[in-house]
Amino acid sequence: xQKITQTQPGMFVQEKEAVTxxxxxxxxxxxxxxxxxxxxxxxxxxxxxYQGSYDQQNATEGRYSLNFQKARKSANLVxxxxxxxxxxxxFCAMREGQGGGSQGNLIFGxxxxxxxxx
Amino acid sequence: GAGVSQTPSNKVTEKxxxxxxxxxxxxxxxxxxxxxxxxxxxxxxxxxxxxxxAADDSGLPNDRFFAVRPExxxxxxxxxxxxxxxxxxxxxxxxxxxxxxxxxxGPGTRLTVL
Numbered sequence: 408x409q410k411i412t413q414t415q416p417g418m419f420v421q422e423k424e425a426v427t428x429x430x431x432x433x434x435x436x437x438x439x440x441x442x443x444x445x446x447x448x449x450x451x452x453x454x455x456x457y458q459g460s461y462d463q464q465n466a467t468e469g470r471y472s473l474n475f476q477k478a479r480k481s482a483n484l485v486x487x488x489x490x491x492x493x494x495x496x497x498f499c500a501m502r503e504g505q506g507g508g509s510q511g512n513l514i515f516g517x518x519x520x521x522x523x524x525x
Numbered sequence: 526g527a528g529v530s531q532t533p534s535n536k537v538t539e540k541x542x543x544x545x546x547x548x549x550x551x552x553x554x555x556x557x558x559x560x561x562x563x564x565x566x567x568x569x570x571x572x573x574x575x576x577x578x579a580a581d582d583s584g585l586p587n588d589r590f591f592a593v594r595p596e597x598x599x600x601x602x603x604x605x606x607x608x609x610x611x612x613x614x615x616x617x618x619x620x621x622x623x624x625x626x627x628x629x630x631g632p633g634t635r636l637t638v639l
Binding site: 411440442444449450451452453454457459498500502511512513514515516517518 | 558560565566567568569570573581584614616618625626627628629630631632633
């Protein structure tokens with residue numbers, strides 16, 4: 408069974424509008440961390456935002472926020488005020504086990520290609 | 526400061542040949558990860574090192590794949606008897622710990638096996 412599911416292969420958004428990229432996850436571990444990465448056409452993975460499973464508040468980083476719904480096992484990324492430079496692949500990822508001592512591997516979804524229209 | 530670097534950026538080889546891919550992590554990062562990304566897919570975990578030792582190599586697809594990190598810094602991913610199915614982008618990442626422990630990725634090595 409897939410551990411990370413991203414159901415939107417591609418999304419379009421008008422410049423300056425907000426967009427939500429969906430991510431659901433599956434784990435039986437009570438401790439886990441959720442990540443979003445951006446991969447532009449250059450290929451490098453850029454870390455955007457992190458949410459820990461015990462975090463009480465939704466994570467925010469500038470124009471990025473994470474809509475974390477633990478009971479539904481979803482961790483959607485919201486990008487506000489889209490810019491042309493936001494056009495890229497976006498990957499949701501999970502690491503099971505969290506905290507300072509956790510250095511396990513990330514499990515990635517298949518990604519969503521976001522295109523921002525001028 | 527310098528990010529994660531990977532060399533070569535591109536490698537073309539023939540089926541059956543041996544290749545080495547190098548990763549230079551961010552200075553001071555104790556953990557180092559290798560992933561493989563096929564076209565249209567997310568990265569898939571191969572192996573990760575904590576210091577010099579392989580803490581988890583469960584993602585290596587078979588015994589043709591091997592990785593080392595002898596001094597706890599630079600790592601080399603080695604692929605023997607390459608097959609066309611090994612063609613992919615090989616990504617390296619490093620991390621230093623902390624509660625987020627986010628991984629910082631290099632630009633990748635695109636391997637093409639003819």
